[in-house]
Amino acid sequence: MNDVPPFAMTGGRVRLDGREVLRGVDLRVGAGDRVALLGPNGAGKSTLVKALLGLLPLSEGRTEIYGAPPSRFRDWKRVGYVPQRLPMGGGVPATVREVVASGRVARQSRWRPSSAADRAAVDRALEAVGLADRARDSAHLLSGGQQQRVLIARALAGEPEVFVMDEPTAGVDAASQAALAATLGSLAAQGRTVVLVAHGLGPMEDLITRTIHLDHGRILREETAMRKSA
Numbered sequence: 001m002n003d004v005p006p007f008a009m010t011g012g013r014v015r016l017d018g019r020e021v022l023r024g025v026d027l028r029v030g031a032g033d034r035v036a037l038l039g040p041n042g043a044g045k046s047t048l049v050k051a052l053l054g055l056l057p058l059s060e061g062r063t064e065i066y067g068a069p070p071s072r073f074r075d076w077k078r079v080g081y082v083p084q085r086l087p088m089g090g091g092v093p094a095t096v097r098e099v100v101a102s103g104r105v106a107r108q109s110r111w112r113p114s115s116a117a118d119r120a121a122v123d124r125a126l127e128a129v130g131l132a133d134r135a136r137d138s139a140h141l142l143s144g145g146q147q148q149r150v151l152i153a154r155a156l157a158g159e160p161e162v163f164v165m166d167e168p169t170a171g172v173d174a175a176s177q178a179a180l181a182a183t184l185g186s187l188a189a190q191g192r193t194v195v196l197v198a199h200g201l202g203p204m205e206d207l208i209t210r211t212i213h214l215d216h217g218r219i220l221r222e223e224t225a226m227r228k229s230a
């Protein structure tokens, strides 16, 4: 049974600095959906994904992750998030491998901190983004596009059921974009769910089954690509 959707938002509103940035969004993302959130700068795309993940509170409406409000959701290993901006800038200078390995944390426990399976998943993720040879380098010394690939690898390493990616290819070279599209394509073929924020789809186009156009904090229209839903 897999009919509890990864994300379900009803009448979602978000206020930031006294301004309503999300203005009544209804959105259901079912298991296996590959949804692109499109729209101009400031449309509310990042705000919507943060609200879906519970990183921003709703001022009105409700939202659920696998049937639970974000504050009560515990099964974070099911969800992988690639944020738009880098949290690794001014922090402790972690290596690329350490940042990617942090994607396994939700799968680990105090009693089983790290296993061969964890290390293999980190290796695969580094390979998938073409950074295996940079594993020992300090992440904050990489270029912006490489750092973005580190964040993608961190999400891949967690082997989640759902990938939420906020402009994952911003600043990433064309070859790496194509590689990410191929990686996501094989994950999609395994039934994983994808929520992708993008300005344009580029190489991701074949992957996406549904596009949702946002502007001024509202959903303007949705389109389903039937032929791609297989």
Ligand SMILES: Nc1ncnc2c1ncn2[C@@H]1O[C@H](COP(=O)(O)OP(=O)(O)OP(=O)(O)O)[C@@H](O)[C@H]1O
Pocket (backbone or CB within 6 Å): 016, 017, 021, 039, 040, 041, 042, 043, 044, 045, 046, 047, 048
């Ligand atoms: N922390 C904040 N405080 C106040 N306003 C904010 C904050 N974060 C975002 N906003 C505003 O909310 C609106 C929506 O921003 P959001 O980042 O969700 O848009 P977006 O569609 O993701 O845009 P982009 O494509 O530029 O990333 C914008 O007008 C933005 O200025």
